[in-house]
Amino acid sequence: MKDSPIYEDVSHLLKRSSIIFLLVEIVFLFVAFYYWKIQILDYKKYWTLSEANRTREAVIPAPRAVLTDRSGSVVLANSVASFRASIIRENTKNFDESCRKIGQLLGLEEAIIRERMDKYKSLPVFKPIVVKDNLTLEEVSRIEGRKMDMPELVIETEPKRFYPFTTLAAHIIGCVQELTMDELRTTFKERKLGDMAGKTGVESSYESRLAGVDGKIIEVVDSLGRKRDELDRIEPQQSPKLALTLDYDIQAKAEELLTGKEGAIVVLEPKTGEVLALASFPTYDPNKFVNRFTPEEWMALANNPDNPLVNRAIQGQYSPGSIFKLAMASGALDSGTIVDQTTFFCGGSIQIYGRPFRCWFEPGHGTLNLYEAIQHSCNIYFYNLGRRMNIDTIARYAEELGLGKKTGIDIPGEKEGLVPSTEWKKKTQKTAWYPGETISVAIGQGPLQVTPLQVAAMTALIANRGARIYPHVLREGREPAENIKITSAIFEKIIEGMWRSANMGGTGQGARVDKFDVCSKTGSTQIIGRETAEKLGTQRKTHSWFTGFAPRNNPRVVVTVLVEFGGLGGATAAPIAGEIFKLYKNKFYDRQSSSPGD
Amino acid sequence: MIDRVHLQEIDWVLIGLLLVNSVIGILLIYSASHYQPGNFYVRQVIWLLVSLAVLFLALSIDYKILIGFSPYIYALFILILAGLLFFGKGTAGAKSWIRVTVFGGQPSELAKIALILILARIFAEFRRSHLSLDFAALSAGVVFVLVVIVGLQPDLGTAISFLAILFGCLVLAGLNKKALAILLAGTILVSFAGWNFLLKDYQKKRLTTLVNPGHDPRGSGYHILQSKIAIGSGGVAGKGFKKGTQSQLRFLPARHTDFIFSVLGEEFGFLGVFIVFLSYFFFLARLFRSVGKSRDRSGIYIVFMTTCLLTFQFLVNIMMIVGLFPVAGIPIPLLSYGGSSLLTTYLAVGLVVNVKMRRFVNV
Numbered sequence: 001m002k003d004s005p006i007y008e009d010v011s012h013l014l015k016r017s018s019i020i021f022l023l024v025e026i027v028f029l030f031v032a033f034y035y036w037k038i039q040i041l042d043y044k045k046y047w048t049l050s051e052a053n054r055t056r057e058a059v060i061p062a063p064r065a066v067l068t069d070r071s072g073s074v075v076l077a078n079s080v081a082s083f084r085a086s087i088i089r090e091n092t093k094n095f096d097e098s099c100r101k102i103g104q105l106l107g108l109e110e111a112i113i114r115e116r117m118d119k120y121k122s123l124p125v126f127k128p129i130v131v132k133d134n135l136t137l138e139e140v141s142r143i144e145g146r147k148m149d150m151p152e153l154v155i156e157t158e159p160k161r162f163y164p165f166t167t168l169a170a171h172i173i174g175c176v177q178e179l180t181m182d183e184l185r186t187t188f189k190e191r192k193l194g195d196m197a198g199k200t201g202v203e204s205s206y207e208s209r210l211a212g213v214d215g216k217i218i219e220v221v222d223s224l225g226r227k228r229d230e231l232d233r234i235e236p237q238q239s240p241k242l243a244l245t246l247d248y249d250i251q252a253k254a255e256e257l258l259t260g261k262e263g264a265i266v267v268l269e270p271k272t273g274e275v276l277a278l279a280s281f282p283t284y285d286p287n288k289f290v291n292r293f294t295p296e297e298w299m300a301l302a303n304n305p306d307n308p309l310v311n312r313a314i315q316g317q318y319s320p321g322s323i324f325k326l327a328m329a330s331g332a333l334d335s336g337t338i339v340d341q342t343t344f345f346c347g348g349s350i351q352i353y354g355r356p357f358r359c360w361f362e363p364g365h366g367t368l369n370l371y372e373a374i375q376h377s378c379n380i381y382f383y384n385l386g387r388r389m390n391i392d393t394i395a396r397y398a399e400e401l402g403l404g405k406k407t408g409i410d411i412p413g414e415k416e417g418l419v420p421s422t423e424w425k426k427k428t429q430k431t432a433w434y435p436g437e438t439i440s441v442a443i444g445q446g447p448l449q450v451t452p453l454q455v456a457a458m459t460a461l462i463a464n465r466g467a468r469i470y471p472h473v474l475r476e477g478r479e480p481a482e483n484i485k486i487t488s489a490i491f492e493k494i495i496e497g498m499w500r501s502a503n504m505g506g507t508g509q510g511a512r513v514d515k516f517d518v519c520s521k522t523g524s525t526q527i528i529g530r531e532t533a534e535k536l537g538t539q540r541k542t543h544s545w546f547t548g549f550a551p552r553n554n555p556r557v558v559v560t561v562l563v564e565f566g567g568l569g570g571a572t573a574a575p576i577a578g579e580i581f582k583l584y585k586n587k588f589y590d591r592q593s594s595s596p597g598d
Numbered sequence: 599m600i601d602r603v604h605l606q607e608i609d610w611v612l613i614g615l616l617l618v619n620s621v622i623g624i625l626l627i628y629s630a631s632h633y634q635p636g637n638f639y640v641r642q643v644i645w646l647l648v649s650l651a652v653l654f655l656a657l658s659i660d661y662k663i664l665i666g667f668s669p670y671i672y673a674l675f676i677l678i679l680a681g682l683l684f685f686g687k688g689t690a691g692a693k694s695w696i697r698v699t700v701f702g703g704q705p706s707e708l709a710k711i712a713l714i715l716i717l718a719r720i721f722a723e724f725r726r727s728h729l730s731l732d733f734a735a736l737s738a739g740v741v742f743v744l745v746v747i748v749g750l751q752p753d754l755g756t757a758i759s760f761l762a763i764l765f766g767c768l769v770l771a772g773l774n775k776k777a778l779a780i781l782l783a784g785t786i787l788v789s790f791a792g793w794n795f796l797l798k799d800y801q802k803k804r805l806t807t808l809v810n811p812g813h814d815p816r817g818s819g820y821h822i823l824q825s826k827i828a829i830g831s832g833g834v835a836g837k838g839f840k841k842g843t844q845s846q847l848r849f850l851p852a853r854h855t856d857f858i859f860s861v862l863g864e865e866f867g868f869l870g871v872f873i874v875f876l877s878y879f880f881f882l883a884r885l886f887r888s889v890g891k892s893r894d895r896s897g898i899y900i901v902f903m904t905t906c907l908l909t910f911q912f913l914v915n916i917m918m919i920v921g922l923f924p925v926a927g928i929p930i931p932l933l934s935y936g937g938s939s940l941l942t943t944y945l946a947v948g949l950v951v952n953v954k955m956r957r958f959v960n961v
Contacts, residue, residue, distance in 0.1 A: 010890060012727060013770055013898055017889040017905075020769060024882065024909050031916055032875055038830040038920060039868040046830025053827065054843040222847040 055231065056126070056221045059192065062212030062236035063159035067173060067202065067244060070274070070475055074248040075164060077173055077203075079238075082160035083135040085143055086128030086194075087117070091152035098152055105142060105153070106132050119181070120193055128154055130194050133291045151226065161196065161203075166285045169251050171311035172244070172278050172411060172473055174201020175286030196290070201311075201411050202473060206242060213237040243475040245274035253583050254279035257576045263544075263563035264312035264452040266471075267580055270460035270555045271481070273469035275409070276584075278453070280312040314414040317449040318562060320403070321523030322377045322507075322569065323545050324444030326462060326494055329370060331397030332385045333490045340370045340493045346380035353436045357383050360524070374497025375506035377522060379443045386442025391433055394441060395421040400484055401458045402468065403450050409471045418449040444523060456560035459547045462498075463519070463555035465491040495519050499552050510574030511548055511559075513581045516589065519555075520548025520577070522569030542566070546573030550581050557584045607955040608657070609888065615881040616932070616947050620646050620940070622874060623858070623933040629840045630853040630861045631935070638854050638935050645937040649944035656945060661952045665722070665896055668715035672740070675709040679747045704938035706748045706756045711945050713760060714903045716740060717767045722896035728772035731780070737767060738784060749792065755927030759911060766906030767899055821851045822921045829863030829871075829920060836867030854935040856927060860919050874933075882909050888950055897953035904946040 038046065063079035085106060092098045099117075103110040113131055120129045135143075135155070143155055161176045176196040179188050188197060197211070198204035215236035220229035247267075254265040258281035267277040284301055301309050310316065332338045348364035349356050359365065359379040365372070373381035386394075398404060404419030418424075420441065422433040440446035453471060461468050465488035467481040498519035501508040508520030523545030544566025549558045559577045566572035624646065628639040664671075682705065720737055741764040749757040768781065828844035837843065842864035844850050850857050850864075863871050885905040892898045908931050915930040917923040929936055931943040 008725075010895065010898060012772070013895075013902075014890045016770055016772065017886060017902055020906070021883070021886040024886070024913070027913055028875065028879055031913065031922070032872065034920060034922065035829065035863070035871050035875075035916075036868060038826060039832055039863065039871065040834060042830050043833045046827050047833065049827045050831035050844055050849075053824075053849050054847050220843075220847070223849045228847065 053223075054220055056219055056227075058217045058219055060215035060217060060233075060236045061158050061195075062214050063238045064161055064176070064203075064212060065210045065239035066241035067210075068241055069244055069246045069248040069251070070276070071248070072241075072243045076169060076244065076246070076248075077161060077163050079159040080162045081157055082133065083140050084130050084133035084156055084158055085135055085139070086130045086154050086156055087113075088126060088128050088152050088154060089117070090125040098150070101150065102131065102153055105146065105150075106139065108132060123193055127193070128156060130156075130292060133158075134160065161290045163286050163290075165252075166287060167283045168248075168255065169244075169246055169278070170201075170283050170286050171280045171313070172201050172246065172275075173286065174203035174411070175199055175289045176203050177289055178292045194292075199289075200413065202242075202244065204412050205410050206474065209239055209242060212239045244473050245269075245276065245475045246278070246473065247276045247587075249587060250580065250583060251277040251279065253277075253580060255281065255283070257579055258563075261563050261566065262306060262312070263561070263566065264316060265562075265576070265580070266313050266452050266456035266558075266560040267584070268456055268460060268471055268558050270463040270469065270549055270558050273457075273460070273471045273481070274475065275471050275473045276557070277580075278311075278313045278473070280310070280316075282306050282308040284308045311411075311413060312562070312564075313452045314407075314409060314411065315451070316562070316564075317415050317417050317451055318543055318545075318564075319446075319448055319525040320444040320450045320455065321525030321543070321545055322379075322444055323450075323455055323521055323523040323547055324398070324403075324441075324448060325374060325377065325382050326458065326498070326521050326547075327398045327401050327403060328382050328385050328389075328394065328442055329374060329494050329497065330401065330462075330486055330490055331394055332389060333370075333493060334397065334486045335389065335393055337385060337388050338370065343367050343369050344373075344381045344384045346378050348380075350380050350383055352383060352387055352439055355436060357439055370493065371497045371500055374494065374521065375500035375504060377501070377507045382442045383439050386439045387435075389438070389442075391438045391441060392421050392423075394438065395419045395424075397486075398448075400486065401461060403448075403454050403458060405454075407453055407457045407471050409453060410474055414453070415451055417451050417454055418447055420447040445526065452560050452562045455545070455547045455562075456558050459521075459549055459558045459560060462491050462494055463549040463558060465495075495552060498548065502548060507568075507570040508546065508548060508574050510570055511546060511578040511581060513550065513578060513585055516581055516585045517551035517553070518548055518578075518581055519550065519552050520546060520574065522546050522574055524567070524569045542568065544572040545569045546577045548577060548581075550585075551589075556589060557581070559584075603958070604657075604955045607958070609884075609951050609954050612881075612884050612888070612947065612951060612954075613653075615877070615884055616944070617650075618877055619874075619881055619932040622877065623930075623935075625839075626858050626861050626933060627854045627935045629842070629865060630845055630850075630858060632840070633846065641937065642935055642940070645940045648937075649941045652941060653944045653948040653951075656948045657952055657955070659952075660956060661897065661900060661949055662894075664949075665715055665719045668712065668719045671712045672716045675705065675712045676743065676747065678705050679709065679744070679751075683747060683750055704756075704936070706751065706753055707936075707938035707942040708945070709744055709748070710756075710759065710763065710907060710942055711949070713741060713744060713763050714900055714907070714946065714949065717763065717903060718896040718899040721767055721771055721899050722894065724771055724895070726772070728774045729768060729777045731777065733771060734768065734777050734780065737764060738781070742788070745788075753927070755929070758914075758926055759907060759928060762907050762910035763903045765910075766903040769906075770899060770902050821857075821925060822919070824849045824851065825857055825860040825919045826921060828857075828860040832864040832867040832870075834867050835869055836863075836865045839865055841865060855929055856915065856925075856934065857919055858934045859916050859930060862933075863919075878912055882912070885909075885947075885950060888954055891957050892953045893957045897957070900953050901950045904950050907946065908943065 066075055067077040068075055099110050099113045103113055116131055117129060140155055143153055177199040179191055179195050179197050184191060184193060198207040215234045217230055218232040219227050220231060222228055250267050254277040258265060258279055261281060263281055265277060265279040268275045288297055345367045346359055346365035348362045349358045365376050365378045368378055368381055398419045404417050406414045406416055425431060425433045437446055441448055457471055466486055467483050469481045470479050498521055500506050502512050502518040502520040507522040511518050511520050524542040526542055544563040546569050547560040549555045559580045561573040561577045563572050624639055624642050627642050631638040717737055724733060741760050745757045745760050824844060828850050842861060844864050845853050845861045850860055853861055862874060889902045890898055911928050911931050914923050914928050918925055929939050931939060
């Protein structure tokens with residue numbers, strides 16, 4: 001009666017209880033074993049998972065390298081701090097709700113956010129997806145204020161590309177834009193989604209030298225992705241600054257001279273190939289594209305009929321017009337077709353192959369030798385050369401002078417132009433070359449197409465008396481000049497004609513500069529039929545060309561000008577070039593020539 | 599009134615084990631929630647004091663009297679819970695909370711006591727060697743009414759805990775093969791009906807993710823995975839008090855309630871787990887050894903059903919948090935935060951002490 005006060009037999013109840021207790025003991029043992037397995041046997045695995053949970057690697061983007069002009073002190077592109085807002089999908093509770101709220105907060109359309117999310121849906125859910133960049137301080141504080149109830153929206157800082165002179169040299173510098181999925185899969189494999197990279201110009205061609213090395217932080221985060229602590233930090237590395245060959249003053253002057261026109265100016269040093277200015281107009285402000293969200297602005301520019309995005313200096317392909325006479329003259333002399341004193345008579349027009357061909361000067365130039373023909377840009381003289389040379393010989397000399405092929409300048413997108421030949425005609429039009437076509441080519445018309453840069457490079461080659469240089473915009477040595485087959489004596493004769501053109505009342509006299517010995521050649525290319533021209537008015541019927549160098553001996557600078565629909569080369573392009581020669585003389589030449597060494 | 603004789607017979611060891619585990623619970627709750635608003639550990643301390651006081655107050659009433667009132671208590675809880683179902687505004691979607699004071703109260707927890715009492719009354723005079731159909735049906739009916747009402751709230755965890763009480767009394771009464779078959783059939787029927795009509799989608803999902811926790815890393819499988827990571831990464835000795843990254847950085851869900859044991863595993867490692875296993879095992883073993891130390895059958899039933907309930911809750915929880923059982927929302931008595939749960943546990947253990955201390959009284 002001590003512990004079992006019940007007077008009846010309940011032993012069967014106690015037995016059932018002890019069976020259950022036994023079962024409980026077995027379960028206890030089993031569970032204890034299972035905990036032992038997780039905590040002791042699988043410890044490593046779970047420890048790694050818990051570390052992965054709590055740490056996050058965040059990238060500190062490196063600022064892009066600074067770009068300067070040739071002096072090294074005028075900054076053309078640098079990096080400034082900017083804020084961007086991103087969504088971490090992992091932290092969204094209700095995706096639709098999030099899109100709506102964030103849209104309201106940032107003043108974005110919901111559809112844009114969704115599109116963005118969709119574009120990057122392949123990313124892991126903890127990766128931030130940028131939805132707006134270049135935030136204003138007001139926007140930043142608005143987002144910060146909602147931090148607690150919108151853990152999915154985070155602010156990140158990033159260095160943003162900035163072009164202090166906006167449109168200046170936009171076509172050379174280029175701009176950066178966000179990488180697309182395709183680019184990330186192909187050329188930019190080691191870059192991350194949302195990264196910016198050079199799209200055009202120097203930004204693109206020297207991407208690897210400008211990008212720098214991103215740093216990283218290893219930080220402790222909570223389950224909402226909020227940063228709690230920092231474990232490690234590797235600072236980003238900015239690459240050293242790159243100096244371009246551009247001269248700020250000349251570039252600015254060139255763009256000023258082109259304002260309101262459509263065209264291009266190339267200024268380069270004939271000895272080195274360094275490009276002092278390369279202007280294309282109309283232009284654009286690349287700052288507008290240094291963000292991820294202006295498809296409309298980009299489309300507007302891309303569809304603009306004036307094509308501001310096209311770099312006319314290297315991508316514009318034009319008939320060279322009378323500029324081509326320099327190549328004709330070189331070829332005619334070198335091939336022995338004529339000598340410098342060979343004369344032809346100009347009566348204003350000539351019958352060749354039963355067809356009349358006109359000179360631009362209707363009364364006629366009378367009898368001219370080669371010097372006078374270049375000086376006055378007489379068409380009849382060159383028609384005669386065209387009749388005596390075959391097209392393939394002309395093509396060979398044109399190519400020898402660098403026409404119809406890329407100069408190899410270190411910015412992307414350069415066009416080749418076109419130098420026709422019998423083979424070209426056969427290949428593209430499946431017909432034979434007619435000798436009559438050669439007559440047009442002899443004065444730079446017909447299928448011929450060149451870029452302003454090719455013309456500048458050809459002019460440098462002439463100025464160097466046969467040494468070919470490679471135009472470039474990065475102020476570092478490129479391949480040295482190489483001599484071509486045509487002898488310097490021939491170029492001296494061409495130069496005599498060019499000198500007369502600028503200094504003896506020739507077509508290039510508008511570019512004459514006192515005590516600077518400019519040598520030049522102009523061109524006016526007929527680009528539309530006579531009838532259309534009459535409709536548009538005489539002012540707009542031709543492209544206006546000028547190319548030249550100075551001074552005659554020991555040349556220092558080459559200037560090439562093209563003005564679309566500019567009228568006569570001598571009237572429009574030559575005075576523009578004159579301004580640039582003057583500026584160059586003041587800034588570089590006078591200072592040096594006054595020193596005793598020169 | 600508590601007799602001097604009764605005072606001498608109070609099971610102080612059991613009450614000691616009760617307190618030891620409650621203190622462990624408060625430490626864990628502190629670590630799991632000190633960095634967030636709510637002062638849960640302070641509240642738990644207050645609940646502990648209140649529960650202890652209630653326990654001793656309840657000892658003064660003979661459990662036979664309580665059993666005598668049990669039909670009324672049971673009916674009262676049915677009314678309250680059914681009323682809540684129709685009029686209650688739930689906390690976080692569950693309708694089981696009733697605002698009594700500054701502390702929330704959960705009547706469905708206390709309904710466990712009512713269930714224990716009424717089942718003890720039913721089986722008080724049951725003298726057959728094995729369970730008969732009429733008693734099985736009656737007791738099952740009494741339990742299922744509550745299971746359905748609470749399950750609809752929806753509080754699946756508590757509803758399942760009721761079944762543990764039913765299981766306890768049926769086992770004690772002697773489940774024969776026939777009764778077992780009927781019970782199984784009934785359970786299958788109820789589960790089938792429940793799956794199709796009763797369970798909410800999230801509850802179904804919990805059951806399905808038990809099979810494959812990695813499949814749905816952001817849903818309930820994610821919770822199990824995070825809990826396993828917490829426990830596994832604790833290793834032998836743990837990351838240290840308040841240093842569990844899974845818990846402190848909030849990767850663990852329901853840290854101070856359902857997943858409190860995961861906090862233990864992470865911060866105190868296998869050693870901590872093992873010690874709490876032992877202390878809880880001693881507590882439960884003491885309860886099992888109390889079965890039979892009663893002056894009548896109803897006392898035996900009370901002790902055994904209480905033991906089954908607490909054992910079930912503990913084992914289910916520690917299996918749930920490592921993925922051996924579906925996430926059912928069953929807290930660990932004494933360790934998890936929760937005033938109603940603590941009070942209920944103290945009342946239940948109080949009943950056991952009540953039965954034991956009056957075992958020598960003449961009928």
